Amino acid sequence: MKLATPFDVRAKRHIGSPPLLRFPAALDSATRTAKKNGKLADLPEEVMLELGLDEAQDEAALRQLVEQKLGVAASAIPGVIVEKRSLDARRGRVRFRLQVALSNPAARSPLGGPPLREVGQRPRIVIVGDGPAGLFCAYQLARHGLHALVLDRGKPVQPRRHDLKALNQAGRVDADSNYCFGEGGAGTYSDGKLYTRAHKRGNVRDVIELLTVHGAPEAILSDARPHIGSNRLPKVVTALRERLEAVGQKFEFNARVVGLVSEERGGRQVALGVRLADGREIDADAVVLATGHSARDVFEWLSAAGVTLEPKPFALGVRIEHPQLLINRLQYGSAAGHPQLPNAAYRIAETVDERGVFSFCMCPGGWVVPAATTSGELVVNGMSLSRRDSPYANSGLVVSVEPADWLKAGFSGPLAGVRLQQRLEQAAFAAGGGALVAPAARASDFLAKRASSTLPASSYIPGLIGSDLALVLDSVGIGLSGRLRAALARFARTMPGYASDEAVLIGVESRTSSPVRVPRDAQTLASPQIENLYPAGEGGGYAGGIVSAALDGMRIASALAERFA
Numbered sequence: 001m002k003l004a005t006p007f008d009v010r011a012k013r014h015i016g017s018p019p020l021l022r023f024p025a026a027l028d029s030a031t032r033t034a035k036k037n038g039k040l041a042d043l044p045e046e047v048m049l050e051l052g053l054d055e056a057q058d059e060a061a062l063r064q065l066v067e068q069k070l071g072v073a074a075s076a077i078p079g080v081i082v083e084k085r086s087l088d089a090r091r092g093r094v095r096f097r098l099q100v101a102l103s104n105p106a107a108r109s110p111l112g113g114p115p116l117r118e119v120g121q122r123p124r125i126v127i128v129g130d131g132p133a134g135l136f137c138a139y140q141l142a143r144h145g146l147h148a149l150v151l152d153r154g155k156p157v158q159p160r161r162h163d164l165k166a167l168n169q170a171g172r173v174d175a176d177s178n179y180c181f182g183e184g185g186a187g188t189y190s191d192g193k194l195y196t197r198a199h200k201r202g203n204v205r206d207v208i209e210l211l212t213v214h215g216a217p218e219a220i221l222s223d224a225r226p227h228i229g230s231n232r233l234p235k236v237v238t239a240l241r242e243r244l245e246a247v248g249q250k251f252e253f254n255a256r257v258v259g260l261v262s263e264e265r266g267g268r269q270v271a272l273g274v275r276l277a278d279g280r281e282i283d284a285d286a287v288v289l290a291t292g293h294s295a296r297d298v299f300e301w302l303s304a305a306g307v308t309l310e311p312k313p314f315a316l317g318v319r320i321e322h323p324q325l326l327i328n329r330l331q332y333g334s335a336a337g338h339p340q341l342p343n344a345a346y347r348i349a350e351t352v353d354e355r356g357v358f359s360f361c362m363c364p365g366g367w368v369v370p371a372a373t374t375s376g377e378l379v380v381n382g383m384s385l386s387r388r389d390s391p392y393a394n395s396g397l398v399v400s401v402e403p404a405d406w407l408k409a410g411f412s413g414p415l416a417g418v419r420l421q422q423r424l425e426q427a428a429f430a431a432g433g434g435a436l437v438a439p440a441a442r443a444s445d446f447l448a449k450r451a452s453s454t455l456p457a458s459s460y461i462p463g464l465i466g467s468d469l470a471l472v473l474d475s476v477g478i479g480l481s482g483r484l485r486a487a488l489a490r491f492a493r494t495m496p497g498y499a500s501d502e503a504v505l506i507g508v509e510s511r512t513s514s515p516v517r518v519p520r521d522a523q524t525l526a527s528p529q530i531e532n533l534y535p536a537g538e539g540g541g542y543a544g545g546i547v548s549a550a551l552d553g554m555r556i557a558s559a560l561a562e563r564f565a
Contacts, residue, residue, distance in 0.1 A: 047080075047098045053340045057094055066098065086224035089332045089341055112213040113206050117145035119248040123285035123564045126151065126274055128257045128298075131185020132546045133537025133553035134290035135240055136207065138249050140557030146564060148249050149282065151274070153256035153295075154182025157234040164189060167370055168461040171435030176256055179371040179381060180294040180511070183253065184237040186371075186538075187546040190383045191363055192228030194220055194547050202551035214239040217386065225345070229386025259301045260287065262530060269306060271532040285564075286532045288556055290549075291539040293514035294373050296418050298539065302518065307529055309414035310519060311406070312541050315360065315512040316424060316480060317398030318469065318505045319368050319380045320443065321458055326502055327364065327393040330495050343388050346395070348495070350487040353479070357487035360396030360512055365389050367459040368506055370436040377425035378432055380460070380506050392459040396509040397484065405478040417515025420476055427475035428508040431467050439467035443503035446470065447485060447492070456504050464506065472507050517541030525559045534560070 049065045051057050066080055067073060077100065084097040119142055127134045130152035138148040153176045154160060160182040166172040167179070180186045187193075194211070196204060208220055211228065215236045220226035228236060241251055261273040261281050273283040291298045303309055324343050328336040331344035343365040349358035366384030373379075382394045406416040409423070431439035438460060441452040451468035458464050470481035492499035518535035520527055520542075527533040536542065536549075536556045543549035 045100055046083075047100060049096045049098060050093045051096070053089075053092045053094065053335065053338050057340070062096065062098075070100070082222045084224055085219075085222045087341070089335050089344070092335050092338075094340075111209045113203075113209060114143045116142040116243070116247045119145050119147040121147055123147070123560075124149065124283065125286045125288060125560060126282060126284035127288040127290055128274060129185070129290035129292060129295070129537070129539065130154075130183050130241075130251065130253075131290060131292050131537065132187060132550040133185075133539075133543065133556075134288065135184070135237070135244075135553070136210075136550035137288055137290060137536065137553030137557045138244055139210065139240065140554040141560065142244055142247050142249055144557070144561040146557075146561060148244075149284075150249070150251045151255040151257055151276075151282075152181075152183055152251070152253050154178075155253050157183040157188060157237050160189075161234075164369075167372075167436070171370075171437075171462055173372050173375050173436075175374060176254070178373055179369060179383075180292060180373050183241070184233065185292050185549075186294065186381075186511075187549075188233050188237055189230045189369075190361070190381055191230055191366065192216075192233040192546065193361070194226040194228065196545055196547040201548060202554055204547055204551065206554075207547050207550045210240070211236055214243065227384075227386075227388075229388070230383045231385045257291075258297070260305050260530070260533070262305065265531075269530045271530050284532070286534060286560055288534045288536050288553075288560075289518065289540060290536040290553055293538040294511055295539055296373075299415060299418065299516050303414070305530065307527060307533075308519060310517040310541070311403055311414050311417050312513075312515055312517040313400060313402050314417055314515045315356075315358075315396075315398035315400050316421070316476075317357075317360075317396060317484060317509050318473070318507050319382060319394050319509050320397045320503055320505050321368055321392055321394040321460075322498070322503050323456075324365055324391055324393045326497055326500075330497060343393065345393075346495075348491050350490050352399075352483040352486045355402070355483055356400040357483055358398065358400075360398050360509070362393075362395035363388075364393050366392065366394055367461075368392075368394050368438075369460070370438075370462055371511060372425070372429075372436065376429055377422065378429040378436055378438060379425055379508065379510050380438055381509070381511065390459060394459070396512065397488070397505070398509055398512055399480055399483045399487075401478065401515075409476050409478050414516060420478075421510045421515060424472070424476050424508050424510055427472050431472045431507070432465055436462040437465050438462065438506050439469055439472050440464040440504050440506045441467055441469040442501050443488060443492075443499040443505055444501050446481075446505050447489060447499055449485075452504075456502055458504060458506070460506060464504070467507075469505055469507050513544050514538055514541050524563075525556055 081099040086095045125148045127150045141148045155177045163174045163177040216228045256277040257274045259275040262269050262271045271287045328344045345364045363382035363384040365388030371379040371381035406420045411419045445452040452466040473480040518540045520535050543552045
């Protein structure tokens with residue numbers, strides 16, 4: 001249903017309220033009569049409704065169902081808010097969770113939460129990284145009127161596209177501007193999935209609303225598994241930055257941080273600012289590290305500065321790609337092809353030899369893309385546009401990796417997981433023969449323990465080369481191929497066709513999360529070793545996606561607001 005835009009960025013003011021069915025926006029005579037007779041007082045606050053795939057899923061249909069469910073004329077109800085919309089394709093049903101507004105909905109709080117304030121000059125908080133953790137940290141600081149300077153090693157989101165084109169078409173890696181680095185972070189050009197289980201970490205609704213009022217589709221407010229799409233998210237990120245700049249927050253791009261500026265005070269190191277690659281030093285009253293899961297150089301200079309780092313479990317594996325029609329048939333059964341159904345997603349998991357093997361970052365109607373950040377290494381990831389209308393479906397298929405695994409591979413210390421990643425990515429690059437061509441194998445060949453001489457069509461632009469993918473996976477010596485093969489065989493039994501000739505495994509998926517955690521105090525969220533330093537988001541080891549990273553950045557901002565109050 002068409003909803004009014006609840007926030008006008010250009011006017012910089014709230015102009016609407018949460019999405020409503022078009023019931024009366026004001027209390028009319030029917031509403032007053034119903035209130036007088038006590039009818040509204042007896043209404044439930046929440047209503048669950050279902051519509052069939054062939055039924056109209058519009059305002060009129062929902063209005064009629066609400067009237068039938070509540071036994072009250074729609075004209076007597078101030079408003080009904082669509083809280084969640086989810087799909088049960090096997091039963092051919094669409095479920096709606098509706099909140100009944102028993103008072104004038106115009107009085108509800110507008111979307112977008114607390115307004116921003118003009119920021120002062122001090123304290124000066126430097127945020128390293130303009131991904132979701134850094135961006136939302138700056139936003140929350142602006143709600144408190146606190147100044148932030150956001151530094152990012154990459155480019156603004158629109159010029160960043162040119163480097164992605166060079167990455168895909170020429171295999172040329174810009175170490176500071178790629179799918180992982182640049183304005184918006186790794187999620188900007190990786191579908192913009194907003195599904196999260198991090199509801200205990202903060203106000204998820206706040207993050208979703210902020211994305212919506214800055215241009216994300218309003219469907220994310222109610223969809224059970226919301227996403228924005230890599231074509232829309234860049235505009236949302238730009239709008240967020242421009243809104244922050246309007247109240248005084250500062251952003252600087254092509255500004256790679258190479259170290260902390262600190263001194264010893266009272267027997268303890270205190271961060272006073274950061275040092276940039278161009279030689280400049282920028283002073284700060286606090287430094288927030290929101291550098292993402294792939295900024296390996298940051299871990300190096302943190303270690304050199306005396307910050308104790310901790311190794312963290314993560315996951316390694318491949319991307320698996322199928323024709324989207326095959327996944328639709330597997331997930332929707334006889335309903336596949338219905339015009340009301342979107343391209344299907346899936347989640348699968350198994351345990352093999354005490355290690356989890358699971359799908360990761362599944363992209364229906366998407367593309368496999370090269371996500372390398374360094375020449376001579378090969379990493380793949382998935383992305384999709386808002387319409388998710390590519391003929392391909394892809395997902396990470398990865399094995400959880402524990403400290404015992406990297407010790408087995410001959411690596412130790414806090415950066416052991418990073419070294420393990422690097423070895424696997426270098427092996428994949430060598431097997432591909434350069435230019436980011438990826439080693440790949442049909443799922444059926446992989447199960448049969450043989451190399452693939454031919455490959456199905458793929459969305460991966462740099463190209464694939466038929467390989468014995470097990471040789472690449474086993475180059476790190478931790479049994480990746482055996483666990484993947486065992487899990488794939490089980491998935492094939494529960495999802496016939498999943499491991500057929502049409503499915504292709506593409507190597508390697510290795511940047512699932514940070515292999516390092518930067519310790520911080522549970523209460524202050526600051527480093528226990530270096531005063532004024534605040535590790536945040538995925539790079540700090542405290543998040544695993546756009547929403548959880550945004551929430552963590554906002555938590556850091558709230559802690560800073562309390563400190564500087």
